[in-house]
Amino acid sequence: MGTILCNGQILVDGKLVKKDILIEGTNVSRIADSIEEAGHEVLDAAGKLIVPGFIDMHVHLREPGFEAKETIATGTASAARGGFTTVACMPNTRPVIDTPETVRLILQKAKEEGSARVLPMGAITVRELGQELTDMAALKEAGVIAVSDDGVGVQSSKMMKDAMKVATSLGLPVVAHCEDDSLVEGGCVHEGVFSEKHGLKGIPSEAESIHVGRDILLAEATGAHYHVCHISTAESVRLVREAKQRGVRVTAEVCPHHLLLCDEDIPGPDANYKMNPPLRSRRDRQALLQGLKDGTIDMIVTDHAPHTAEEKGRGIELAPFGIVGLETAFPLLYTKLVLTGEFTLQEIVDRMTRVPAEVFNLPWGALEEGKSADIAVIDLETEKEVNPETFASKGRNTPFTGWKLKGWPVLTMLEGRIVWQAEEMNSEGARQ
């Protein structure tokens, strides 16, 4: 017996079209105007949007080592609630994902307890200390899909160049957290209007852009696929745009919070507005929107970075950087970028499905007959307030509390298995 998702709307060349979808086993077996076949479970998706499960190439699941912040079980449950079926997890765990054993542990846990598919990223350097390259061949063999020292920048140009050479020989993208430590020196927010007003140490834009520029040159020299993490400055966007025009293999991701907020929007010294890179200026935010629009920035990721309430309660200077994002990403983007007319629904969905799949050469991100039944069903009508108490994530650290949003995922399917289902999506039973 399969499942028929009936009467939902799918995106076809930018238009919403009503279709029935038959899911059998782990795959989509048929998409048609109407599927009347008897003997299947029927789920009524009337009026709902049906999209491929979202792919998030930048998530912190925190396990092993930081289970008070998040676990593979809670982080992937959070993903499922947000309509994500595939998440790439960053290696800044304890231990760092720098050995095949840790890769295997994560894959095993994800298989046993996960509500989303987990793709581990391996570290570039041992313990992310920037001193010695990891055994990338062994990491790849164990299942990593890319390498990254996310959480810190690779300070040495020589180390980064060597990393690119090895990664390229193995076909692994180099995913870079771009941050020059010598320019950061204890900053906690963007160096700009907010830092000045509150007398806080700022993080200048060049701290990021310098690495982007350096790494583009290194990618050009080595032929590496270089991917810029959480891009946040106008200068970084310009550098990526120019590099793409010259044919360098560079791709980039941006987070919803950088697209929707700037430092002027921070109401006060609240650690829920503290993340790395920080919320930049109004001009930077405009450059990110433009970069996403024109394809300079390829994809949207959350950089879901849960921390405990105790950690985030230490004040803006002492609290760790990071905010959660999986459960609010699509509603934020839909309400603030699609309903406002700045982006089309197709543009936003593509940057969360098809594009990350293409960039990282993954076989998911499309809703097609014969493909994996990774599906998100989304209610575009009901407005709800963001309430962190309802999150499946252990993290409550979000600046979006109380925002009134539409576009909430109500059902998520991973390889044909329902991994999140809002009450309103209860099955009507088998069709006779």
Ligand SMILES: NC(=O)N[C@@H](CC(=O)O)C(=O)O
């Ligand atoms: N983005 C953040 O503010 N924090 C991330 C690290 C990172 O993504 O660089 C974390 O691990 O908490």
Ligand SMILES: [Zn+2]
């Ligand atoms: Zn980072």
Ligand SMILES: [Zn+2]
């Ligand atoms: Zn991160």
